Amino acid sequence: MPKNPGKQNETFVPPNVSRRHFLAYAGVFGGLTTVALACSDDDNDNGSGGVSLGTGDVAILNYAYALEQLEAAFYTQVVASPFSGITDGELALLTDIRDHEIAHREFFKLALSSNAIPALSVNFSTIDFTKRDSVLATAKAFEDLGVSAYNGAGRYIQTADYLVIAGKIVSVEARHAAYVRDLISNGSFAGNDVVAMDTGLDLSRKPKEVLSIASAYINTKINAGGLPS
Amino acid sequence: MNFQNIFNQIEQVDPEFYARTDTRRESLKKFAGIGKKLALTAIPFALGSLFKKAYGTPPSSNVVLDVLNYALTLEYLEAEFYANSLTALPGMGAPTAAQNAIKVIADHEAAHVTLLKNVINSLGSTPVPKPTFDFTAGGAFNDVYTNYDLFLAVAQTFEDTGVRAYKGRAAEIVGGGDILEAALNIHSVEARHASHIRQMRRARSSDTSINIKPWITLNETAGIGSAVQASYNGEENVVQATVNIANLPNVSGTIGMTAASESFDEGLTKDQVLAIVAPFIVG
Numbered sequence: 172m173p174k175n176p177g178k179q180n181e182t183f184v185p186p187n188v189s190r191r192h193f194l195a196y197a198g199v200f201g202g203l204t205t206v207a208l209a210c211s212d213d214d215n216d217n218g219s220g221g222v223s224l225g226t227g228d229v230a231i232l233n234y235a236y237a238l239e240q241l242e243a244a245f246y247t248q249v250v251a252s253p254f255s256g257i258t259d260g261e262l263a264l265l266t267d268i269r270d271h272e273i274a275h276r277e278f279f280k281l282a283l284s285s286n287a288i289p290a291l292s293v294n295f296s297t298i299d300f301t302k303r304d305s306v307l308a309t310a311k312a313f314e315d316l317g318v319s320a321y322n323g324a325g326r327y328i329q330t331a332d333y334l335v336i337a338g339k340i341v342s343v344e345a346r347h348a349a350y351v352r353d354l355i356s357n358g359s360f361a362g363n364d365v366v367a368m369d370t371g372l373d374l375s376r377k378p379k380e381v382l383s384i385a386s387a388y389i390n391t392k393i394n395a396g397g398l399p400s
Numbered sequence: 401m402n403f404q405n406i407f408n409q410i411e412q413v414d415p416e417f418y419a420r421t422d423t424r425r426e427s428l429k430k431f432a433g434i435g436k437k438l439a440l441t442a443i444p445f446a447l448g449s450l451f452k453k454a455y456g457t458p459p460s461s462n463v464v465l466d467v468l469n470y471a472l473t474l475e476y477l478e479a480e481f482y483a484n485s486l487t488a489l490p491g492m493g494a495p496t497a498a499q500n501a502i503k504v505i506a507d508h509e510a511a512h513v514t515l516l517k518n519v520i521n522s523l524g525s526t527p528v529p530k531p532t533f534d535f536t537a538g539g540a541f542n543d544v545y546t547n548y549d550l551f552l553a554v555a556q557t558f559e560d561t562g563v564r565a566y567k568g569r570a571a572e573i574v575g576g577g578d579i580l581e582a583a584l585n586i587h588s589v590e591a592r593h594a595s596h597i598r599q600m601r602r603a604r605s606s607d608t609s610i611n612i613k614p615w616i617t618l619n620e621t622a623g624i625g626s627a628v629q630a631s632y633n634g635e636e637n638v639v640q641a642t643v644n645i646a647n648l649p650n651v652s653g654t655i656g657m658t659a660a661s662e663s664f665d666e667g668l669t670k671d672q673v674l675a676i677v678a679p680f681i682v683g
Contacts, residue, residue: 247651250651264613264614267613267615267659267662269651270650270655270656270659270662270663271615271659271662271663272663273648273649273650273651273655274645274648274650274655274659274660274663274664275663277645277648277649277655278640278641278643278645278648281643281648282641282643318588321584321588322581322584322585322588323581325570325580325581325584326575326576326577326578326580326581328574329574329575330574331570331571331574332571332641334570334571334574334580335567335570335571335667336640336641336664338566338567338570338584338587338665338667339567339640339664339665339666339667340663340664341584341587341588341591342563342567342587342588342590342591342665343591343615343662343663343664343665344588345588345589345591345592345595346591346592346594346595346614346615346665347595347614347615348592348595349591349592349593349595349596349599349614350595350599350614353595353596353599357497358497358500358501358504358596360501360592360593360595360596360599361504361505361508361589361592361593361596366508366589366592367511368507368508368511369511370511370512370515371507371508371509371510371511371512371515371586371589372511372515372582372585372586372589373584373585373586373588373589373592374585375581375584375585
C-alpha cells in the first residue's frame with residue numbers, strides 16, 4: 172500500500188504530461204488498490220494478452236523502452252519530491268539521471284514510432300519517496316537491473332546499429348549504478364553482488380527474468396511472447 | 401608503432417585456424433569438448449554455444465579474435481597501470497578508502513586479462529603478448545605514481561577510453577553470442593570504474609566551476625586538460641540514429657545539449673584508440 176497515495180498522485184504528474192500520459196498516471200494511483208490486488212507473477216508470462224512488445228529487434232527495443240519508462244517515471248518522482256535530507260549535490264546529480272532516463276525513454280518512443288508500446292502505468296506504492304534509504308535502494312535496484320538487462324539483451328539484437336545504441340546507453344546506466352551504489356556505501360560501485368571477482372564480469376539477466384523483477388513496479392500487463400530467447 | 405604491429409600480427413597468429421573454422425559446422429566441431437577446459441578455468445559461459453545461440457549472422461572467427469586481442473591489449477594496459485600503483489598509493493597520500501577502491505579495480509582488470517586470454521586460447525589461438533608500457537607517456541606524466549591527482553586523471557582517461565573502445569567495436573561482433581555478452585559484461589564494469597574514479601576526482605577538487613560528474617559532459621575532460629582531449633572528442637554528439645536528443649521533451653522544456661551528450665556514451669574507432677594509447681606503449 173502507498174505510504175501517502177494522495178500526495179504521491181498529486182506530485183507525480185509532471186506539469187506538461189500529455190493527456191494520454193496523465194490518464195495513464197492517474198490510472199496507476201486511482202486504481203492502485205484493485206490493480207495491486209490483481210497483480211500476480213503471471214503478468215509477464217509469454218501467454219497472449221497484455222501489451223505486446225512485438226517480435227525480433229522491435230521486441231528488444233520495446234523491452235528497453237519499457238525499462239526506460241520505469242526509470243524515468245521513478246526519477247521524475249524523486250526530483251519532484253526529494254527525500255528528506257538530500258544535499259544540493261545529490262539533487263543535482265539525481266536530476267541529471269532523471270534527464271538521462273527521460274532522454275532514453277523519449278528516444279525509444281520516437282525511434283520505435285508506430286511500433287512503440289503505449290505509456291506504461293507504474294506502481295511505486297512500495298517506495299517511500301520521503302526516505303533516503305527507500306529511494307536509493309530502489310535507484311540501485313533499477314540501475315543494476317537496467318545494466319544487467321542491456322547486457323543480457325545484446326546477444327539477441329540482430330541489427331548492428333541497435334546494438335551500438337544499446338551499448339551507448341548501458342554504459343551510462345552503469346555510471347548511474349556506480350554513483351547510486353557509492354551514495355549508499357562508498358566503494359560499492361562494482362561490488363561482488365554485481366561484478367564477479369574471479370572474472371571481473373558484470374551481471375547479465377535474461378529478458379524474462381528482468382520483466383519478472385520489474386513487474387513489481389509495472390501495472391500494465393506486458394506480453395513478452397515475441398521476445399527472442 | 402610496435403603496438404600497431406601487434407595488431408597487424410593478430411591476423412597472422414594462426415591462419416590455419418581461420419581456414420579451419422570458416423564454416424559454422426566446422427566451428428562447432430572445433431569447439432566440441434571445450435566444456436572441460438572451461439570448467440577448469442571457471443569461465444561462466446560456454447564457448448560451444450558461440451554460434452549456436454547467436455542471432456543474425458555470426459561474426460567470422462578472425463573478426464572475433466581481432467576484437468578479443470584488441471580488448472586484451474587494452475586490459476593489459478589497465479591491469480599493469482593499477483597493479484603498479486598499489487604500492488605507490490600510500491606514498492601518494494591516497495586515503496584507505498581510495499586504496500581499497502583502486503584495489504577492486506586492479507583486481508577486475510587483472511581478471512579481464514585472464515578471462516580474455518582463456519577465451520582466445522579456448523578458440524585455438526594464441527593471445528597477443530603483453531606490450532611494454534611506459535605510464536609516464538615518454539615523460540609527459542613523469543609523476544604519475546607520485547602525484548595522486550595526476551594518477552587519478554590518467555585512471556579516469558583510461559577508464560573512459562576503455563568504455564569507448566569496447567563500444568566502438570560492438571558492431572563488428574553483433575550476433576556474437578557468449579563472446580559478445582562477455583564483452584558487454586566487461587564494458588559495463590569499465591563504466592562503473594570510470595564513474596567511481598570521477599567521483600574520487602570530484603571529492604578532491606574544490607573548483608565547482610569544473611564539471612566532474614560520474615558521466616561525461618559534452619567533450620569535456622573534467623578539468624584534466626588538452627593532454628587527454630582525444631579521449632573525449634566526439635562525446636558531445638547529441639544525434640542518435642537520426643534523432644536529435646537535445647530537442648526531445650523533458651519534464652519542462654527540452655533535454656538540451658548537456659544532458660543529451662551525457663545520456664549516451666560514444667564509441668571510439670580502433671585507430672582513434674590506438675593513437676590515444678600509443679604514447680604509453682614502448683615495445
